[in-house]
Amino acid sequence: MTMVQSMVPATTARSVIGRKITLLMVATLTIMAGTTISPSLPAIETHFADVDGVKLLSRMVLTLPALFVAFCAPLIGGLADRYGRLRLLIGSILLYGLSGISGLFVDSLPALLAGRAALGIAIGGIMTLTTALVGDYFSGSERERYLGLQQAFTGIGGVAFVAAGGLLADYHWRAPFAIYAVAFAIIPAAVAFLTEPGRSTPNDRHATDNASGDAVRWLSVAALCALAFLVNMIFYFIPPQLPFYLRAAGIGAASNAGFALGLHNLVMAGSALGYGRLRARLSVPAIFVIGLCLMTLGFVLVAFSTTMPSVLFAMAVAGAGLGLTIPNLMSGIIAQASPATRGRLAGMVTASMFIGHFTSPFASQPLIDTVGFQESYLAAACGLAALAIICGAIALNRKSGG
Template identity: 30%
Template sequence: MLQAKPIGRGLTGSILSLSLLTVMAGAAVAPALNVIQAHFAQSSQTFVQMIISIPALFIVITNFFFPKLCRRLNPRTLVLLGLSLYTAGGCAAGLFDQIGLVLVMRALVGVGVGILMPLSTGLLTDYFPPEKQAALLGISSAMNQLGGVIATLLAGLLAGISWRASFLVYLLGLGSILLCLRFLPKGWIPRQAPTAQAADTPAPGGRRTFFVYVLAMFLLMSTFFLYPANFALETSGDGVIGQQYIAAIMAGADLVALFGGLLFVRIQGVLRGGTKVFAPLLFLVGYLLLTFLGGWAGTLLGSACIGFANGAGIPFLISEAARRAGKDATTTVLPLLSAALYLAQFLSPLLLRALTAMVGDVPHLSYYFALAIACLFLLWSLRIPARARR
């Protein structure tokens, strides 16, 4: 029997570079939104805000068609198609003065990330044996957070030049294109041979088997996304921390999330079965600190807890779901997890807006809402099946 060629660092770096880009889908130009809004002053504020939210909607739509794309195109072609839509659509949005055309380009970014997001984790489960996947998924989560830090800083600097320049942050996709052209193999993926530590056999029931993980991902991202969407408004409203420090605190939370991803395997080794409640408990602690302690101490500690919970929680859910799906993870559970993640980003601000309309302008309402979702996340996490004893 022929042995597979050893996997080099170039291939590993190529796949991980996709994780650096995916989180930037909508949030990359968020620091420039006020400058963009000033240029499109004659347009509806809702349309301007859709510049940030519409990629998430098209990511969700694309994820539902992703398995069909996988049957028609090989992984390398899919990756290059996704990267091309991401880079070209992202940069081209700055060329137009019509808000409708800008939103069309942002939709193309969403389609590109909808292709890339399942592949950024699926290729790790396809090319690497099970005993290496958990560590690499943790690094992938860390790269997501690092991408958020890089995107925020670059977009803020480019926005100082012009609103059009802020969209040039998507040129970072060119680096991934070059890496994937050089190192990503052509043709279809060779499946890993079974090992002593192979994934558990997935239970029957098709996609229904993975519902527990998909809903858990939706609850996790709903809990987390209320932080970046509302932190600046909540903190400035308290009047304790100056506006000039808010961006730095949020970037610090992203850095803490990076370490959450890097330390995920060690956390799982220590907590074992308790890992499934680690992220929801940490979210609860974080939002409790933000809501009831406040000030510098509560804000910094709460932000750190929320960032770390996000960084460690995402790779846990992906690795556990991929373990149950086995070799079919790329076309079964991973697109569903990606759809749940971005659907939460799209819906959570809308749900908060509806709640605000019902109860009025209550101080720290977004934090109370996040606490309620974190409680649901904790209860639902108890349903995640434990690993079988070996």
């Protein structure tokens, strides 16, 4: 009897560890969407050179998934709230693997783009459902620590997948698409360690700060979605443009942008690891102020950088801010949701992030063409500063009890 009793906690502990590791592995899939095949884009353009509009279409190989994430994430969230999370998540991982590796076999650019569209649907499902499951499985400080750890894994994964994609692209432009097959290895772990949360009774009252049952504070949700959109739209002023900025400023080779973005991801990971401890002391709006101020400073430093070390420092500062802001967004949206609405709200904030990602070039490129890189990055910094001021006003209002 004693032996049996002593074995139960150990088994439970192993199950919880397995669940966390599995969710972290699933979360790293989302960062692979663009980073893995980005080094192959020039070769894809060359391979399909006889296709009309190949310059635009070859770049859509990178951006098209974001559009389909934005379209499908809220729909998948609604289905998850109605029919459950786990089967949809496993289906999304399977679709991710199949659509991802399609680049190894397809013979036409439209077929390649169709695979990327399906990949976007899969990513929308994965991001939405993992966010909902985090709210279902974890509560309080454990949830905040996990969200920080998840963002850290995403940052580290970004560095690893960029490096792997670059090495494989040197062999053949199709080779990086093989990396997506890692999804098939995750499916058995998902089946073994993830369980369908009970939906009949909301027994995780501590996992949500929404005290009104299924009622949703739509103003707060709308504010978080707007912030998710704006932060992502502004942040993506940098990654696609950094090689061109370095070349225009005469700061080393454009390939040095890879080092800057890699450092950004590493610092973002380190910052995210501290999110749980910070969240234990500060409110969601207060952490937004810190994260957005760091991002603002990073953009200002980028605008005035004249050497490669200064660019690296600027990207590190911006990465520290983003490493706090993204898990805080997820924490904020989970706090607004009851178990019955968690999927829909997770889908909404996921869609908002990817709409910002997709639309960013339409805002940044005309601005850069008109006023130049420095002024554009300073304008972006002003936008981030404005968001920080708004979040600061909300934090002060909450602290004063208003």
